[in-house]
Amino acid sequence: MSSSGGSPPVVGSFSHGFPEHIRIVSQEHSLPFSKGILSESLTATGLPPQRAYAVAQLVEGSLRRRESLEIALDDLRSLVMASLAENEEPLFVDRYQKWQELTASNRPLIIVIGGATGVGKSTLASQVAARLGIVRLISTDTIRQVMRAFFSSTLMPSIHCSSFDAEKAVRVPLDKTADPRVLGFVEQVRMVNAGVEAVVTRAVKEGLRMVVEGVHIVPGFMPSLADSPALIMQLIVAVTDEASHRSHFLLRERQTEGRRPNRRYVRHFHDIRRIQEFILALAGEQGTLVVENEDIDSAVGTVVDALYARLGETGTGASIAAAC
Secondary structure, eight states: OOOTTSOOOOOSSEETTEEOOOEEEETTEEEEOOHHHHHHHHHTTTOOHHHHHHHHHHHHHHHHTSSOSEEEHHHHHHHHHHHHHHHSOHHHHHHHHHHHHHHHHTOOEEEEEEOOTTSSHHHHHHHHHHHHTOOEEEEHHHHHHHHHHHSOTTTOGGGGSOTTSGGGGOSSOSOTTSOHHHHHHHHHHHHHHHHHHHHHHHHHHTTOEEEEESTTOOTTTSOOOTTSSSEEEEEEEEOOOHHHHHHHHHHHHHHTTTSSOHHHHHHTHHHHHHHHHHHHHHHHHHTOEEEEOSSHHHHHHHHHHHHHHHHHHHOOSHHHHHHO
16 A cells, blocks of 8 residues: 555546546537437437447547547547448438537427327327437426416316317307317317417527427417428327227326326227327328327337438528528
8 A cells, every 4th residue: 555655646548547538629618528428419310329329439439549638529520420431321420410510500499299198299209309319398288287377267268178078168169060079179279389389489599409299289280480490390199090099098007107097098088089080180281290109119210210301301501500
């Protein structure tokens, strides 16, 4: 054991047994390199997590073999591109470049996911957000709950019902021939979308990335943001097979430890299916993407593919940055 008067520790590539940090420098700022963060940005391309982490490890190895443990941000991106090109398909190289251009442009990204009760919207939304590294995820049920605190059941009865039984809040149907289930649902959608519009507008103004999900995301009812600099992608989740749809409710009951009992949804199952028919009909009219949720991994892949198709259509370069 060394005495207290021994030599001071040597400062080199290792300190206290840990490797010295790699630093990413940009102008006068610098940050430590992180395999985890790099891996997350690579999974945003659709690259499976284990392969993304493997590429991140290769990049770290290349950085540690350099003379300096500091690297410029642009040089790091070039190194990542080279590692991807050497080890992965050209598709992921192209997507990584698009994702980096989107990040550099500071363009807001809003993904809105709708669909009837019990089709797996929340699960898909959380998986998509995780894949893309988006930390802001909000449900329209949360927006509706906030609205309930401000508007009583006397003033706004529709928002105090579930989406599939809002017909009981319709006091004077304007169309006697219309399906009351759909009338009640539409009334609730219109009210909740006032809150959705406020949330989305603020996210766009602040240049945020966000996923919004819920039954109240209905084609034709979302606020028009055509003049916005944001990239807004809307999609509808569906489960067309009735047996599969029923099984979703049982699974949800187990996942929530009984907080969302299966029997309540089964009792209203035909109402829920009717609302899904209505939503899908509007999606067909509006040309909105419909994602069949037979398998969650495939559904996430479909959403990621659709996002990069949109990026290819809209462009992500300097012109966008100037527009922002």
